[in-house]
Amino acid sequence: MTPEAVLSEEELEATRPTWHAVDAVGLVAAVLPALLHFPSRRENRAVLTVGERTIASTHVEETDTFALVGGSLTLVCAFVGLLLFRRFKRSRRPLRLGLALVLVALGAHHIARGAGAFANHDDGPLELIAGPPVSAPPPPPPLPEHARLSDFIRNLFPTLPLTSVSCPPIDATTSRVTCALIPTTGAPVDLTLERAGGEWLIRSPQRIYAAKTLGDELAADLSNKMKTQIVVDCGPGLIPFSGGDKHVCSATRKSSPEPRKVEVTFGKIEVTFGAERGYTWKATAL
Structure with a gap:
């Protein structure tokens, strides 16, 4: 008669172990390779003959034998x-x-790392052993002058x-x-340049603004003055101008849910550009 037949189910459950020595060995084998690294480098040198030249290439791999052993264990x-799974208490099985x-x-991670799956594989430069030098x-042909001038204007x-x-x-x-400046929106703008002393100088227009x-x-200036949000539309593309030129933009006030705010709507903003820099503007209410 076997012991299982003599003992009741509760008594048999009480006699089953909770842990096993293999658990401690497995945990130690899993933790040590994560804490201790013993990498080793291995070089593989390949020689290849191409035509009249003999070329050598060096491939370096990094492995870790300690991680391989620890992962396998x-x-x-x-x-x-898992084989001893049914011998332990039911409450401990999950x-x-x-x-x-x-x-x-x-274990799989340590084996992959030990085999060099996560290491950097260093491929050295090709080395010419014999044959005529490469x-x-x-050098690329120089750009034509009009292409260099286009790049110069783009950088300006x-x-x-x-x-x-x-x-x-x-x-x-x-x-x-x-030359023609082609914007993302709007019509192209002509830019006239003259050569002076070996350099190209812009003659017209004096300045160019993005609309x-x-x-x-x-909009920021007007909104700050009126203490409310104003939307200004100066059209698409680019605005070429010289000193004294004018440009008209449209301005509208965004609607507000506040019932007591005074409604101020502007019809247009006339911008006058200065001769050297800057501009002045005047808003006209409807």
Whole structure:
């Protein structure tokens, strides 16, 4: 007669163990590789002949034998714990199942790290062992002058919303040229330049404003003065101007839910640009 037949179910449950030595071994094997690293580097050198040249390449891999051993031992302990699953108390079985899953995950991680899956694989530069030297590629051809001038103009106006700058072909005898500034919205703007002393100088217009930037500046200034939010629309694209030129923008007041706020609606804002810098504006109410 077996002991299980003599003991009742409750007595048999009380005699079943809670833990096993394999649990402690598995936990130690899982923790140590995470705390202690013993990496080793291995170089693989490959020699390849291409035509008249013999080229060598060095590939460096990093492995960790300690992590491989610890990960393997962790997996063994996890599987042994699963084989002994039914010998432990029922109340402890879910905990033991979770422990086995953790050990499997840590063991697989240590094995992958030990095999170099997470290490940086350093591929050194190619080394010419024999044969004629590799000639450097020829430098790119210089840009034509009109392309260099387009890049120069683009760098002069970094804040303008431009898609491109188009200049016609020019040569060393060209003294005056008109390029087109093509904005993201609105019509292109002509920019006239003259060559003076080997440099290109802008002759007209004197300045260029982005319509949206001008509208935002006017809206902020007007909203601050009126203590309410004003929306200003100066049109699309770019605004070319010289000293004394005028530009008209439309201004409207945003609706407000406050019942006692005074309704002020502006019809237009006339902007007068200065000769050197800045501008003045005058708002006209409807």
